[in-house]
Amino acid sequence: MPSPDIKGQQRGYVIPIGGAEEKIDNPEILKKFVELCGGSDADICIVPTASQLEDTGERYQKIFKELGAGNTHWLPISDRNDAKKEEYVTQLESCTGIFITGGNQLRLSTILGGTPIAQTIRKLNAQGVHVAGTSAGAAIVSQHMITGGNTGIVPTEDGVNLAPGLGLINTIVVDQHFNERNRLSRLLSAVSYNPFLLGLGLDEDTAAFIDGDNEFTVVGSGAITVIDPSDIEHSSMAEARSGDALTLLNLKLHILASGSRYNINDRKAFIE
């Protein structure tokens, strides 16, 4: 279940980014995130836990500053003990935006899962704080997170591994570096486990800015591939043996480039 709406408050934006977002030349996505968080009034908190590079937090801090963010800091959380520290919870609570970096999404879920930091991110988002995540950070925002998949090129019954994510939103499953890494098959496997899921395949340097009403705008240089299985007529998922190519009849497909919009609740794509 996603964190419940708090009475009278609108959930903040949830912003999965497909990885490798432009940071210098035309940092459209990061710039829009900074503006959304308040520009010179923004207080952006970076969670670099997915990354094992020491300078990831500082690097994003510098980028956000250059883009005009009033205040920025990063939380050096690298194990579950760190994720329980009150000082980090306090730092989070003053922020207007949270940015989760790339790396390994299993580090995010194993280190943050169930901790005060995860609970605080959920609570703050429900209260209106915006949460963006890139690459691994994009995977974690949803309730159902892709952790990996086999290298098969057709969707199969065992073609993808799912794990619980942060659950800021629960009806989507996100895959990142989507066309760059040929991930259609594993996203198809994921949505066909349970067609209540909507699949979002995010190309690099491409983001979904999902507002509190679950409608999103596409920002960036690539596209978002939306796989909507809600009208699926047949799936061989339940009968398929391990490795069998799946049959999936009647999926809806949208390719959404910059400026197009999608309503997740209504399952409807349109142009701004």
Add this chain to the structure above:
Amino acid sequence: MPSPDIKGQQRGYVIPIGGAEEKIDNPEILKKFVELCGGSDADICIVPTASQLEDTGERYQKIFKELGAGNTHWLPISDRNDAKKEEYVTQLESCTGIFITGGNQLRLSTILGGTPIAQTIRKLNAQGVHVAGTSAGAAIVSQHMITGGNTGIVPTEDGVNLAPGLGLINTIVVDQHFNERNRLSRLLSAVSYNPFLLGLGLDEDTAAFIDGDNEFTVVGSGAITVIDPSDIEHSSMAEARSGDALTLLNLKLHILASGSRYNINDRKAFIE
């Protein structure tokens, strides 16, 4: 225009194969082709023109013999003069099945296009002779053939190059080695030029056996990705600048593994 039906005669099967079809262990596709052509009564003519390997014709001759074909021969056509030779036309006219090998589809179109050999293949198919093609040989069967595309990972206005093919069927556009070579974007570019086209993305070792009523069965170990743009609600194709990511709203998508069927005229997928 596809070759017109001849009164009282049913068009032979048109059988695009996604390349790398199994030849020894479980040669399901080639076996089914031999059976369709009459098994021990089959007379299969191989057109290895796409290939620049000298033994391609002989190699397939051997395979079809091992699969029980009564008679097999291959036409050593490697330039346009060869493609006008009456003896080759005569050899073709006695056959029950024609097999077009892989290689370079531009060799097929530039060498065979408009010649008596191409005309004879079209006429014979209209009279009931089955025509299979693998890889480049699959691309050529349709009226609109993909000859290449850029390496971009999103569909774009200039993301694919089309050329006229043999035109045995005119409403589909075929891409081969589909998931293996991450070709979703170029197939999406192709179908969005003109949504009368239906896109068939054929994985390796996977074939569409398209009967005279334009209904096909999927045979092989992979899947066929069907992109049906007939209900497309918006395409940015006409306005996009070179290299822009396209927006395409409301495409239909089917993933068809072995045993599933699709009616090209009705645009309807189902299970056998």
